[in-house]
Amino acid sequence: MTDEPLASGDFPKYPYLPESMKYITRYLARLDLGHMDDRSVEEELGIGYAELRGLIGGRLISAIRDGISKVDDRYSSQMYDAVSMASFIISSIVVRASNDPYIISRFSLAEGRRSERFLLDELENNSMAGRQVAVYVFQGASGCSLTMDLELTVPCYLRLAPQYLAGWKLVNRSLSNGYVKVLEHEVGHIFREAVAKKIRGIIEGMPQPTLDPSLKGLIGDILKYKPKPPAVITRPERYPPCINVALKKLKDGENLPHSARFMLATYLLRVGLSEDEVASIFVTAPDYNERVTRYQVQQISGRKAGREGYLVPSCRKLLTEGLCYRDESCGTITSPLQYGGHTGGRTSASGPKPDSPKEAQP
């Protein structure tokens, strides 16, 4: 395998990699994002500013509205490379300027989905060269080596694999000599999340930019597609700090880890919210998918299947997961359900028999 298997045509597919960034800065070095004009854009990229702005707007709106970035591909290949890369960089800067956690996470994930498609193409064409590119790009995005046989070391697998599905749990995987075998679509899934994390890091690390008013206007355009949080939480002061912190983060559009979503869903179901109400609070999650969310809430609730449903994690468990924000109002409670003097329900660390959800309502 060569050290640098990427050709310049690959850069727009993976624009967040260092070599891609280096490539595009050649084109963008002379552009002043505070004062955009046709002449300088034309000189650098071969298209007018209005056209470039249209491309950036399209990329951003598709990302926020549809959850996957779309890039116009009507340009000749070399021009496409530069234009596509420029639209990525400038879109990222606009997203940074929005200073909105939902927009930042949603855009990062949408770019991850876009890039995932290219990676899967490389894997599916079954050529050695394609696989080399995939392996190289995977490492660039995730910091973890993927072998040509699509294996990850156990520590890398644990760091990157989604935690919430039984099939991904290490206990259900085949391990050999420190490696875990992953399937092509699983590589895509892991890669998407890793790219999203990488882009989020790039955007969050940018200084607050000064933008040309026409670019600034794009922020308003994309914010229109940001979902509004539902009004199902009426008395947050009756919830413990762990729940309120997670609700606030979710409302702000932060990408909550699965453990925090699980805590919210189990807690809100136990205090009496309906499955629909609980599912609706996740609408502000950057990776929200209505069908998947409803399914997961139903699984957690167990009501449809006539099961008891999952238990609320204990305070101890939440502490180990970094989700506990205990303050003096918590007193000596061992379960979020006991907050405010309630007897509480059974938690995952076991305990007394559960009260009915209505009784346990804070």
Add this chain to the structure above:
Amino acid sequence: MSVNQREFLQSAFRWYYFNRQAEIKIPTRFREREFGFRDFDGNMKRHISIAEERELTALIIQTIPRSIYSSSSYYRFPAAPMDQKGWIEGDLIFDLDLKEVNARCKVKHDFWICDDCKLVGRLPPPLTCSRCGSKRISKVEWICDECLGKIKGQTVSLIQMLHDDFGIRHDELSAYFSGNHGYHISVSSTLYSSLSSRERTEIVDYIRLNGFTGSGQRAPSSALAIKVDPSVSMDVHRIFRLPGSLHDKSGLSKKECDEQLSGDPFDSAVALREDPVKIRITYAPQIRLKGQVFGPYKDESKTIPTYAAVYLMLKGLAVVEAT
């Protein structure tokens, strides 16, 4: 514990720490580790750091602790309070103990004892003593060749799994007899050292088969649950008994073993002196130490070697009469 008893036990430990200093294994990267001592009154002192190897030996000799621990993790400031220590990374550790292994022989040899009137009975323990009404009832766990064999078998299987499934090299793994009823495994691998508590829990789940659906890609050959203590492996701030130190419930030493765990730990880990001592024994099932069988005993005085007397005293079954 009365002053006499405590002084006797402490003098037995003192003899070991004075005369067998070379047995204490100062861990690698000791400057980055937290040390902890528990004294004979049960007080725990943590957040101790050392700059030189001899500093640890000096501290041990000065204080003669009942238990000595060192962290499996490395810190920037090991003496600082927990939230300011600056965690760098940590060894992977596993604790296999009789408590976790459901050996069938337990019903034959485990028992309860009333802490007040010393009445003894078979498990399960009553809520109150039938003779004196005390609620201070202790369960006493015993060990026999059958359950030792079972815990050994589980430990050897874990070692094999760590090599075959996790790719741990032989030079990265150390196995120890815990000094009481089990084995400790410590893995110093740069690949695994930075794992978070959550990631370590996934490894524990793999070993214990927690969440195993049976429909995944796992090879059936590795589908046997090994009962490691989950709280030990997932806690990155745990302090763990120092190799070569004495166990507070037996007086035996935590002793390094080969990967086959060959030999009898109740021979090789006997560390205290042989000098005879007269003790009063409430009750004790048979135990073999250093190849010699002691007991069973019931309400009798016996003169036996110090190591055997200390073993029974630390189990709460005997008191020293005269030295």
